[in-house]
Amino acid sequence: MNNHHPLDIFFAPESVALISATDRAGSVGRTILSNLIGSPFGGTVYPVNPKRKNTLGLRTWPSLSALPEKADLALIVTPASAIPAVLRECADHGIKAAIVISAGFRETGAAGAELERQVAAEAKRAGIRLIGPNCLGVMCPITGFNGAFAESIAHAGSIGFLNQSGALCSAVLAWSYRQRIGFSAVVSTGPMADVDWGDLIEYLGSDPYTRSIIIYMESVVNARRFLSAAREVALQKPIIVIKAGRTPQAAKAAASHTGALTGSDAVIEAAFRPCGVLRVNTISEIFDMLEVLARQPGPRGPRLLIVTNAGGPGVLATDALLAGGGELAELSEQTVQALNNVLPRHWSHANPVDVIGDADPERYANAIDIAARDSAVDGVLVVMAPQGMTDPIGIAERLTRSSPSFGKPVLASWMGGGESSPRR
Numbered sequence: 001m002n003n004h005h006p007l008d009i010f011f012a013p014e015s016v017a018l019i020s021a022t023d024r025a026g027s028v029g030r031t032i033l034s035n036l037i038g039s040p041f042g043g044t045v046y047p048v049n050p051k052r053k054n055t056l057g058l059r060t061w062p063s064l065s066a067l068p069e070k071a072d073l074a075l076i077v078t079p080a081s082a083i084p085a086v087l088r089e090c091a092d093h094g095i096k097a098a099i100v101i102s103a104g105f106r107e108t109g110a111a112g113a114e115l116e117r118q119v120a121a122e123a124k125r126a127g128i129r130l131i132g133p134n135c136l137g138v139m140c141p142i143t144g145f146n147g148a149f150a151e152s153i154a155h156a157g158s159i160g161f162l163n164q165s166g167a168l169c170s171a172v173l174a175w176s177y178r179q180r181i182g183f184s185a186v187v188s189t190g191p192m193a194d195v196d197w198g199d200l201i202e203y204l205g206s207d208p209y210t211r212s213i214i215i216y217m218e219s220v221v222n223a224r225r226f227l228s229a230a231r232e233v234a235l236q237k238p239i240i241v242i243k244a245g246r247t248p249q250a251a252k253a254a255a256s257h258t259g260a261l262t263g264s265d266a267v268i269e270a271a272f273r274p275c276g277v278l279r280v281n282t283i284s285e286i287f288d289m290l291e292v293l294a295r296q297p298g299p300r301g302p303r304l305l306i307v308t309n310a311g312g313p314g315v316l317a318t319d320a321l322l323a324g325g326g327e328l329a330e331l332s333e334q335t336v337q338a339l340n341n342v343l344p345r346h347w348s349h350a351n352p353v354d355v356i357g358d359a360d361p362e363r364y365a366n367a368i369d370i371a372a373r374d375s376a377v378d379g380v381l382v383v384m385a386p387q388g389m390t391d392p393i394g395i396a397e398r399l400t401r402s403s404p405s406f407g408k409p410v411l412a413s414w415m416g417g418g419e420s421s422p423r424r
Contacts, residue, residue, distance in 0.1 A: 133193060303327045311348075380408060
């Protein structure tokens with residue numbers, strides 16, 4: 001990951017103490033221990049439990065003081081009430097990072113909030129960086145570290161995924177296994193008693209394996225820190241956020257989940273725009289973003305080329321582009337002249353490039369090959385509306401062969417449902 005960054009210890013530890021390790025079927029402690037020893041992160045795992053001598057075939061230690069060496073990272077799954085004392089023990093033995101999986105904090109009410117305050121105070125006093133509490137954990141497919149309560153480690157890739165919902169994280173991971181979408185890091189943050197959005201964005205911003213960052217956010221703990229980090233990192237890597245709690249009712253539901261206020265949606269919306277954060281509104285959009293970011297080069301700017309075989313869809317795509325803050329690429333005179341040589345004389349002569357309804361795969365390919373290489377184009381959207389003479393499969397196959405050479409993202413919108421799908 002990063003070179004000697006303070007948060008590296010969460011993603012590439014050399015030794016991990018799992019406190020309250022157990023082999024009880026269905027337990028959090030057993031799942032996490034199985035994930036730790038089943039993933040090739042190369043470090044040493046120390047199960048800690050005074051009631052056991054062996055857990056899943058590993059020698060189990062009665063306390064941190066009994067370990068043969070100081071652990072880099074503590075993974076804590078003890079009941080919430082015991083965690084302040086566990087952190088004091090971590091401090092006594094020089095452990096400087098902890099992930100608290102356990103629930104039972106501010107999401108439970110005033111008593112839980114006070115307990116969380118004590119946890120945060122203990123961590124700060126001891127100089128322990130802490131992720132959580134009430135979280136799924138951390139996985140880093142790049143290093144093979146899986147310190148999370150999840151089915152299995154994600155595929156390695158270039159997307160950093162930060163989220164405040166363990167259930168949503170599990171759903172995204174389950175989908176990513178099927179789609180073979182990869183991640184550089186996955187962090188379930190919980191209510192962020194210590195390590196927050198700003199810390200994690202700054203870390204992933206400097207991580208050479210991370211090319212983009214996707215965030216599911218329910219609350220902003222330190223807005224100034226988040227905006228400062230996002231403003232700097234978004235200049236180099238796209239940051240996409242789905243922010244829950246848009247309505248007062250949803251905000252109340254989010255508060256009951258994380259125990260934190262979500263803040264005014266209008267204020268958050270206004271704050272995102274100037275720092276380059278792209279906001280999406282649905283989970284399906286997150287899945288779409290994951291697909292695009294995992295499989296396409298990043299755009300160099302906001303200027304889009306639209307190639308279509310029907311005027312109406314081109315107009316709709318233009319409206320959506322401009323409403324979202326994008327721009328239509330202005331094609332050069334040389335590009336227009338080159339397109340004149342391969343398109344019917346009544347083509348649109350502008351962007352969107354309308355290749356006319358009877359366009360075959362070769363006409364589509366020729367138009368895209370010419371226009372996509374214009375220096376004014378940052379990305380390409382290809383729209384295909386099925387018409388009587390259209391060959392949707394042939395067009396898709398031709399586009400698949402040529403698009404990798406552009407070095408720009410190429411998105412496809414094949415309209416018509418089954419008519420545009422391969423026959424089985």
